[in-house]
Structures are given as C-alpha cells and as structure tokens.
Amino acid sequence: MNEETFNLSLRKFLKMVGVSSQNAIEKAVAAAIAEGRIAGNETLPAKMTLQIGDLRLQVDFDGKIALE
Numbered sequence: 001m002n003e004e005t006f007n008l009s010l011r012k013f014l015k016m017v018g019v020s021s022q023n024a025i026e027k028a029v030a031a032a033i034a035e036g037r038i039a040g041n042e043t044l045p046a047k048m049t050l051q052i053g054d055l056r057l058q059v060d061f062d063g064k065i066a067l068e
Contacts, residue, residue, distance in 0.1 A: 021048070025065065041068040 025046075032038045043066045050059045 029067065038067075043067070 029038070029040075029044075033040045038044075043064050046063050046065050048061045048063075050061070051057065
C-alpha cells in the first residue's frame with residue numbers, strides 16, 4: 001500500500017462527503033422551514049453511517065445539529 005496515495009484519496013473522499021452532506025442538510029432545512037415542518041429554532045438529532053463493504057466496516061456517528 002502506498003501511504004501517500006491512500007491518505008490523499010481518503011482526504012478527498014472525506015472532503016466530498018463533508019461538502020455534499022452540508023449542502024444536502026442546508027437544502028433540507030430550508031425546505032422544512034419553508035413548508036412549515038420545523039420552526040427553525042430546533043436542535044435536530046442526526047445520524048451518519050459509514051460503510052465500506054470490502055472491509056466489513058460499518059460505523060454510525062450520532063450527533064445534533066442546532067439551528068439556533
């Protein structure tokens with residue numbers, strides 16, 4: 001395994017996940033506020049699951065997203 005290639009690829013993947021996830025969450029929050037499903041002052045429970053089938057890896061991350 002080439003450590004440099006692995007680290008660069010991993011960082012690229014994590015950056016893509018972070019940016020894409022943020023965009024999806026921002027759009028979902030804006031739509032929920034516009035539709036009146038949330039008021040915009042909630043703290044929302046959030047869960048993300050990382051899976052890599054070939055490694056038999058599945059890790060859940062639980063957190064909260066505060067809107068105010």
